[in-house]
Amino acid sequence: MKELTTGQLAKQSHVNVETLRYYEREGLLPEPSRSESGRRSFSPDMVARIRFIKRAQELGFTLKEIKELLSLRADPSVTCADVMEQIQEKIQEIDQKVNHLLAIKKALEHLSTCADLNPASECPILENLSFERSEACCKES
Amino acid sequence: MKELTTGQLAKQSHVNVETLRYYEREGLLPEPSRSESGRRSFSPDMVARIRFIKRAQELGFTLKEIKELLSLRADPSVTCADVMEQIQEKIQEIDQKVNHLLAIKKALEHLSTCADLNPASECPILENLSFERSEACCKES
DNA sequence: TTACATCCTGTACTACGGTACGGAATCAAG
DNA sequence: CTTGATTCCGTACCGTAGTACAGGATGTAA
Numbered sequence: 001m002k003e004l005t006t007g008q009l010a011k012q013s014h015v016n017v018e019t020l021r022y023y024e025r026e027g028l029l030p031e032p033s034r035s036e037s038g039r040r041s042f043s044p045d046m047v048a049r050i051r052f053i054k055r056a057q058e059l060g061f062t063l064k065e066i067k068e069l070l071s072l073r074a075d076p077s078v079t080c081a082d083v084m085e086q087i088q089e090k091i092q093e094i095d096q097k098v099n100h101l102l103a104i105k106k107a108l109e110h111l112s113t114c115a116d117l118n119p120a121s122e123c124p125i126l127e128n129l130s131f132e133r134s135e136a137c138c139k140e141s
Numbered sequence: 142m143k144e145l146t147t148g149q150l151a152k153q154s155h156v157n158v159e160t161l162r163y164y165e166r167e168g169l170l171p172e173p174s175r176s177e178s179g180r181r182s183f184s185p186d187m188v189a190r191i192r193f194i195k196r197a198q199e200l201g202f203t204l205k206e207i208k209e210l211l212s213l214r215a216d217p218s219v220t221c222a223d224v225m226e227q228i229q230e231k232i233q234e235i236d237q238k239v240n241h242l243l244a245i246k247k248a249l250e251h252l253s254t255c256a257d258l259n260p261a262s263e264c265p266i267l268e269n270l271s272f273e274r275s276e277a278c279c280k281e282s
Numbered sequence: 283t284t285a286c287a288t289c290c291t292g293t294a295c296t297a298c299g300g301t302a303c304g305g306a307a308t309c310a311a312g
Numbered sequence: 313c314t315t316g317a318t319t320c321c322g323t324a325c326c327g328t329a330g331t332a333c334a335g336g337a338t339g340t341a342a
Contacts, residue, residue: 060245087249094246098239104201105235108228159331
């Protein structure tokens with residue numbers, strides 16, 4: 001396999017050239033070797049590394065966390081259990097986010113119900129948003 | 142009710158003084174009247190307005206969207222149905238976010254399972270993250 | 283009156299994940 | 313050899329939701 005230029009790596013990994021430079025700055029990519037004229041020369045392995053980064057992003061990891069994952073991988077004293085732990089944490093975070101969103105949804109649905117019950121009157125939705133919680137919203141049932 | 146100074150309004154609405162100035166700049170608060178020396182003088186209604194903003198933020202609206210909601214409220218030609226529509230949109234957005242998070246969770250759980258199945262071997266989790274999708278991950282069942 | 287608190291303005295800075303741009307150098311194709 | 317594409321670097325900018333700060337002007341309490 002040949003080494004890749006910045007542009008080639010960018011194309012193959014479906015990211016912007018500037019993004020590669022940004023990842024390098026942020027320590028997500030190792031400093032590549034350079035040609036005599038100073039141009040970057042990337043190992044083809046970097047395609048997989050960027051796929052890793054993008055996939056992990058999709059999975060809800062921040063670049064900072066991904067950097068940690070990548071350094072875990074580089075450290076031979078790290079066990080599979082260490083990685084498992086990070087993933088379990090991430091799953092819990094996701095559960096929390098989902099629960100928060102569902103609570104918000106419930107509140108919004110409640111506001112909708114209020115509106116249904118007040119067809120011809122002034123819209124109570126916006127006023128209800130002013131309340132601390134929306135319990136005191138509707139004319140009872 | 143007396144008019145409030147910036148500091149009083151900030152205290153009563155539990156936000157930072159700078160946040161009030163920021164909201165004013167962003168058009169979320171109307172330009173308050175001023176004292177002779179140039180100090181802001183807020184109507185006590187602004188406490189409710191900021192509560193509205195904060196509550197709507199909790200419900201997942203951005204400041205931009207909140208600004209729209211506030212202007213809806215100010216416009217007498219806007220019907221309750223218009224507001225309902227915004228809320229329905231928001232509910233759909235939330236559903237999408239939840240579904241995305243649950244898909245992520247599933248993928249992470251799958252990675253955990255893989256790790257369970259490979260107790261003594263090299264940790265396959267990180268390598269699996271490199272895959273486009275994680276179907277090809279585990280030793281079958 | 284003196285001291286301290288609050289307020290004013292404008293600007294800069296934070297985090298996040300990049301994107302855009304200018305000007306110079308270099309590379310590859312015709 | 314010339315032209316156009318690519319790459320280089322540093323820096324500035326985007327949106328989001330604020331926070332921080334400098335330096336000056338007021339307001340208030342002892």
